[in-house]
Structures are given as structure tokens and as C-alpha cells.
Amino acid sequence: MMRGGWTLPVLCVLGFVFLYAPILSLVIFSFNASQLVTVWGGFSTRWYGELMRDTQILGAAWISLQVAFFSATIAVALGTLAAFVLMRFGRFRTRALLTGMVTAPLVMPEVITGLSLLLLFVSMEQLIGWPAGRGMTTVTIAHVTFCMAFVAVVVQSRLAGMDNSLEEAAMDLGARPVRVFFDITLPVIAPALVAGWLLAFTLSLDDLVIASFVTGPGASTLPMVIFSKVRLGVSPVVNALATLIILAVAIGVAIATWHIHRRMKEARKD
């Protein structure tokens, strides 16, 4: 192998082009003045204006954010409970079964999850009248079921890495089990809860298949609206929307990187 030659830099550039050229072209075309997505008609912010007036997209975005927020929050609560039971309650009889059931949604094809949930919701409505019809509630419940599995896995690994004697020490110093959980366990696993929440939020925001099954009239999520719009031909409005999403993600990543960098610098200083 040649060292310090041009092979490595070229491969590197090719790699980055492969990854980012599509995104870059999307950003550029969001500023296209032309109606046609593939023909450059000069610079314009016209589509951003149209996006702001497109109530369908804005409404769907608002629904998606709400669903993502609530399902991530509920998933964190339930997933943490599941992880806690699996890690701290020793070897109870149905442990293996519970482990399997908690992690099953990770490997279950989305189509099956979506379909089975739809059937469940329909039969529940017939039997007990709840949930009445399908909409935001059913989408949120559906998202909780699969996001919870991801949260449980993340929290479980954090609990496994946590020194058991921390909790014992708190108990030894006079704290009752519930107190121990809130004073010691929760703060120590907090980073995993944040990570789990963000993961669940992203997964929920991103989901198209399951939402399509269990949603009802008036509760289309953003991925569903975008997908249906693209089927009718790519609208430059979608480009504008995508650019805004990329911008938001980029800002989020930048803040996270800066935060981690600062924490590491602090740790080194100690």
C-alpha cells in the first residue's frame, strides 16, 4: 500500500459525495424558481412562502410533533419500568418471556405491527367503544408500543453498567426503595432516558407504515402527507420542507457535539 498518496483522500471525497450530494441537490432545488423540480429556473424563496401557506403540511407537521412528543414520553416511562423490572427483580419465573416480549417489536416487521394494531383497535372499539374511531390517539398508542422496546434496550444497558452497590448504599443510609429510585437510580440513568426519549421521538416522527395502518381521517402525519404528495409528482414545497428539517437536525447535532466536547474538556481538566 502506498502511504500518504492520493488514494485515501480521493476515496474519502467520493464517499462524502455519495452521502451528501443528494441532500445538497435537494437543498439547492428548494431555492428553485421553476415549478419543475428538475429544471433550474433561477433563485427564489417562493416555495418557502408556499410552504408557510400550505395548511395541510403545517397541520400534519403539528400532528406529527404532538404524536412524537407524547409517544416518546410515554415510551420512556413504560420502557424504563420494563428495563428496571428485567434488571433489578432477579430471576422471576416469566423473565425470559418478558425479555422476549419487550424486545420483539425491534425485529417485528412494521407491516405486521401496524396490521395487528389496527385489528386490535377495531375490535376494541366494537367491544368497549374505545378508542372511538382512529386518529391521533391510536397513532400515539401504536408508536408507544414499538418505541418502548428501543427505550427498554437503551435503559437496560445503562442499568447493567450501573454499580448495584450505589442503590444498596442509599438503602443502607436509610432511604426506602422508592426514594432510592428517585434519588439515585433515576439521576444515574438520566442520560439513557434522554437518549431513549430522543430515539423514540425520532422513530415516531419518521414512521410511515404503522401510522398509515392505524390513523384515521384528519390525523395524517407528516410522513404520510409527504409520501402522498410525492406520489402525485415531487412538489418543490416538499424540497423546502425537507431543507428546513435538515437544518433543524443539523442544528441539533451541532449543539449535541458542542455539549459533548465541552463535557469531555471538563472531564480532562479534572
Add this chain to the structure above:
Amino acid sequence: MIQNAHAASSRPWVAETEPPFLRIQKVTKKFGDFTAVDEVSLDIYRGELFCLLGGSGCGKSTLLRMLAGFEAPSEGRIEIDGQDMAGIPPYERPTNMMFQSYALFPHMTVERNIAYGLLREGVKRDEAMSRVADILKLVQMTQFARRKPHQLSGGQRQRVALARALVKRPKVLLLDEPLGALDKKLREETQFELLKIQETLGITFIVVTHDQEEAMTLSTRIGVMDEGQIVQVGEPAEIYEHPSSRFVADFVGSVNLFEGRISVDEKDRLEIDSAEMGGTIHVGHSTSCTLDQKVWYALRPEKVRLDREEPVGEANRARGMVEEVLYLGGQSIYKIKLDSGKSVKATKPNLLRHEDDAISWDEPAWISWGDTAGVVLTR
């Protein structure tokens, strides 16, 4: 045999002048089929510094965890200051524990770590803080009060963990390998500080350790554990000079063991016929044994005299070749291969800086010892 440091009045286990403070009665702990602690009975007195000594997996930590309340005994009874501990959860016991990993709460400052127990007890904030300040002074950590545990060195963390366990003034303080994570130099210094603190506060300490030197320096009494059982309880000097079995003799310090049979058993002397020694071992005291019984003669390396010429006057002697010499600074360890093929260890203090005439490798030499130097063991 009797340590001068402890006057008779401070040795209630000898005179039984007071009732035991902590009683462990026939305590057994089973995990499935495995018996971790096997019918242990132990009386510990107020103000003692009791060491549970044993190798890994001997059940010493399990016993400690039962005292703290983290494990419930399968059978038996634990009593602290006259109170039965059965069914009392850890957060209501008059004990505190210092964990091997220290278990400092990573998200709290030193101060808040130490105050945690007091606040749970319902002590007012002002009072708690003044008690925290006192205990920080005691362990010399005042200037680190606002630090987080990850900003401290190993030795400093150890002090914080000790302070946190001490601040509630428990009736019994349980210490799980308290000095295990420190380096040798720091460990020696900390041992003396631990002793000083224990004497100042007068709290009963129970220390679990696998380090026999640590047990020797720290404790009023040692309980040696093996396979879930207490094999011997005694003061450090008693354990060292009068081990009750080969296991204890070998585990505590270094020892030479000669296998043999009792050939003469009189009122105040014994003779052991030992093939390993290559002759007869003369013992100047009697022990409970019968003629022709298989016994082991335990001899500590520092009790062995080493000479170039055949010594006169000593009751026991044997000839051999110096096989190895280990120089340790303060002393040297000699390994001598006897004519019988048995290797014997002998230590010799290095009294001179240059000893040109020192006995060295591959030299023939004589070992000898008096008739009171060793112990006869029957198991």
C-alpha cells in the same frame, strides 16, 4: 500470646465481663444448592474491630451483607445490641456499610453524599451540615467538600466513603475490603488512620478482608473463614502463633509444614517421626493427640535459624542446600532443600548493609530451631 496493647479489661472475650454486642447464632445462607455461609456462630463485643479474613468465595462478604440486611439468612439469628434483626430492612438497621467500590453517588458533591444519610434520618439541614463539617475534618477532607466523586483520587474517595458511613454514628460499621483499592503505601498509612478514628469514635467495626497483613494490623480479633465456616477466632498473635489447622497456618502468614507421626507422647513433650524432616522433631509441650497419630508440624520461617556449621544446643536441626535467596530489603527469604527432598523457607533480617560472608546459593547449610518454635496440628 497475649497482645500487650490490649489490657485485660478491654478484652471482654477473655473475661466475659460484658454481654456480646453483636451475636450471630448458627447463621446459614444458601443460594440454591450452594451454601455460602454454613452455621456460623460468632460473638462480637462493643468497640471491637473484628476482621473476617478469608479467600475469595469463603462467604465473608455474604456474612457481612446479612449483617447489613441485603441478604436474609436461610437459617439462624442475628442480634445487634439485644435486638433481633430478622425482617428488619437495611434502611432501618443500626448499621452502616462502607462498600468495596465505595459506591459514592456520582451526581452529588462530597458534602451531599455525606449528608444524604442524615437527611433521610430526618436531621435538620443546619445540624446535618455541621455534622458533615465535623466528620470531614475528622477524615481531613474539608477542602474537598464541594467536589464531585470523579474529581477525587482513590484515597480521597475512600475517606469520603468512610465519612459517609460514619456520620450517622451507627452501632456497627461494616467495612467491605476498605483498603482494597489503595496502593500499598497509602494502605499502610490509612490503616493507622482507620485505627485512630475507630478509637476516637468507639464504634464497633467489622472488616471483611482477604489481606492477612491488614487483618493483623487492624483487628482486636480475627475470624478466619473457609468454605462458609469460621475455622478459627482469636487475637492476631493467637491466630499467628497458635493456628488451629493447616489452613489457618498457611493462610495467615507463611509456614513450613512437616508431616509426621507421634512417636513419643509424654506429659510435657512430644516427638514426631517425620520423613519430610528426615528424622525426629522434638516438641517441648504436649497437645491433645494419641500415639502414632498423623500430625503436621507448623514452623514459621522467621523461627528458623540458618547456619553454615552444624549448630549445637538447638533441639531440632537438619542439613540442606540453599536453593534460592530472595532479597526483600529488610529481610531475605532463603529456600533450603533438605536431604529428605523437602523445601524449607527461612527468613533472616538483613542487619548489616554489606555482608560479604552471607550464606548464598548452592551452599550447604544447617537449619535449626528450638522445641517451642513450632505448633503441632492435627488437622
